Amino acid sequence: MHIGIIGMGLIGGSLAKSLKSRGMARHILGVEANIEHGKQAIGLGLIDEIVPLQTAIETCDLIVLAVPVNAIIEILPEVLDQVTHQTVLDVGSTKSQISLSVEGHPARGRYVACHPMAGTEFSGPQAAVEKLFEGKCNVVCNPEKSDADAVQKVVHLFESIGMYTIYQDAQLHDMHAAYVSHMSHVSSIALALTVLHKEKSEEEIFRLASGGFRSTVRLAKSNPATWIPIFEQNREHLLDVLDEHITVLSKFRSLLIKKDFKTFHQLMEEANSIKNIINTA
Amino acid sequence: MHIGIIGMGLIGGSLAKSLKSRGMARHILGVEANIEHGKQAIGLGLIDEIVPLQTAIETCDLIVLAVPVNAIIEILPEVLDQVTHQTVLDVGSTKSQISLSVEGHPARGRYVACHPMAGTEFSGPQAAVEKLFEGKCNVVCNPEKSDADAVQKVVHLFESIGMYTIYQDAQLHDMHAAYVSHMSHVSSIALALTVLHKEKSEEEIFRLASGGFRSTVRLAKSNPATWIPIFEQNREHLLDVLDEHITVLSKFRSLLIKKDFKTFHQLMEEANSIKNIINTA
Numbered sequence: 001m002h003i004g005i006i007g008m009g010l011i012g013g014s015l016a017k018s019l020k021s022r023g024m025a026r027h028i029l030g031v032e033a034n035i036e037h038g039k040q041a042i043g044l045g046l047i048d049e050i051v052p053l054q055t056a057i058e059t060c061d062l063i064v065l066a067v068p069v070n071a072i073i074e075i076l077p078e079v080l081d082q083v084t085h086q087t088v089l090d091v092g093s094t095k096s097q098i099s100l101s102v103e104g105h106p107a108r109g110r111y112v113a114c115h116p117m118a119g120t121e122f123s124g125p126q127a128a129v130e131k132l133f134e135g136k137c138n139v140v141c142n143p144e145k146s147d148a149d150a151v152q153k154v155v156h157l158f159e160s161i162g163m164y165t166i167y168q169d170a171q172l173h174d175m176h177a178a179y180v181s182h183m184s185h186v187s188s189i190a191l192a193l194t195v196l197h198k199e200k201s202e203e204e205i206f207r208l209a210s211g212g213f214r215s216t217v218r219l220a221k222s223n224p225a226t227w228i229p230i231f232e233q234n235r236e237h238l239l240d241v242l243d244e245h246i247t248v249l250s251k252f253r254s255l256l257i258k259k260d261f262k263t264f265h266q267l268m269e270e271a272n273s274i275k276n277i278i279n280t281a
Numbered sequence: 282m283h284i285g286i287i288g289m290g291l292i293g294g295s296l297a298k299s300l301k302s303r304g305m306a307r308h309i310l311g312v313e314a315n316i317e318h319g320k321q322a323i324g325l326g327l328i329d330e331i332v333p334l335q336t337a338i339e340t341c342d343l344i345v346l347a348v349p350v351n352a353i354i355e356i357l358p359e360v361l362d363q364v365t366h367q368t369v370l371d372v373g374s375t376k377s378q379i380s381l382s383v384e385g386h387p388a389r390g391r392y393v394a395c396h397p398m399a400g401t402e403f404s405g406p407q408a409a410v411e412k413l414f415e416g417k418c419n420v421v422c423n424p425e426k427s428d429a430d431a432v433q434k435v436v437h438l439f440e441s442i443g444m445y446t447i448y449q450d451a452q453l454h455d456m457h458a459a460y461v462s463h464m465s466h467v468s469s470i471a472l473a474l475t476v477l478h479k480e481k482s483e484e485e486i487f488r489l490a491s492g493g494f495r496s497t498v499r500l501a502k503s504n505p506a507t508w509i510p511i512f513e514q515n516r517e518h519l520l521d522v523l524d525e526h527i528t529v530l531s532k533f534r535s536l537l538i539k540k541d542f543k544t545f546h547q548l549m550e551e552a553n554s555i556k557n558i559i560n561t562a
Contacts, residue, residue: 179480180486180490181491184493186533188493193548196555199461205555208418214559216468216469221553224546240479246527246534256516264512271474274473274498
């Protein structure tokens, strides 16, 4: 199978690395606007050559869009304009607006909307990790809108690198993603800013920060070019969960003011139940 | 050196394990009200025997209080009532109220206020980790209030298990700890509750949660019996930083409502600077 990956970032790069190591693709074409990133991707052995988008579309059976979600919306209809038999998938963290951008497109069936739920706080080809996807979940949205052979090919691709597949409606996906992923990023960014605002001494942060602080602010290191378009596209669901989060924190504030530590204790016990759902750190 | 550790939890147990593995203590006495935890601590080889508090005070040169901070305030004055030459230290996450509880005590000099800044979200003797403290910071508060030989003994103890020492005023410690540790716990607990409130399907959380969510909610698994008394004792500093955190999140909310993603981008870039301070996850 000839594979072309558009975007040599964390996800595109990790996908290339995973596919190569599993023997799923001997020759991978990369498309990358950033010349330096393109060179790095070749140097790191993630891909074999950098080509123009046009070449990738013409010569590949499978085309992966791994650029930020705002760029996916721009590129995806153009790519579908040119495909005949090829399969196209994207790996964006939002699905509704991307799906909407090709709703009714004559080649809609060749496109499979995906969200492999894996990542780190790092970006660019040097952030590529071979086993990023292993044991993780790939969400395929609205498979009924895609040709059966395209869905089959995409599911096989992700399962070959150790992912399991679930199927969801794009709107529902975006709601769940806001809860389980996007809100974590907003919370972490806000916590980093909070501490940067309050703690004037960087040295104190450096000296005193232990594992707890590091893990809660980890996502605040993420790339704004990736994440701000996600927040933009998933604005309504994000606002909904952010409102709830502010409500919970305001409740904690009120309990501290009233010195109601008994209720705080009960709420923390309730929060503890997350360990029954997610039992590894 | 004969060492007695009061409290066989994560910190007391890890300290015992670290001291044994470094050959700093051949025989460690443990004091533990929970009979099951006492048995586990012996079974795991953390300590050699469980004794009453009285015995530990009478027979040890060094007594470590590793119980929740509300219990430290109760026990510390009683312990100091009985010491003559012994050194007493605590490992609580707050320092002001604990220090205040023995201010002016005739044996105040024998007590050294400590906060080894290390931990995990787990609790009890089975959570003990041998290398928990390696490379981490131990804060010694107001060493001028302790006898020089006591400070020297305590610093040597923590440095022998790989920690480095910093000295701080108890009030300042509590302020920094609120920023860099306690707020992370509150944020994580709030995020877990938020998602538990919004996401009615535990299965969806389980299936979709990737590393990002796991790391931001990790601290929500922590023991309320340990943490609620910390929030209680550090209530004022915690309220101060919580107010700032709610302000930042409300600002994000307002930017989402106004669709001002340019400003959101700038704020995320600002948050990114945390990676220059904390460069490992």
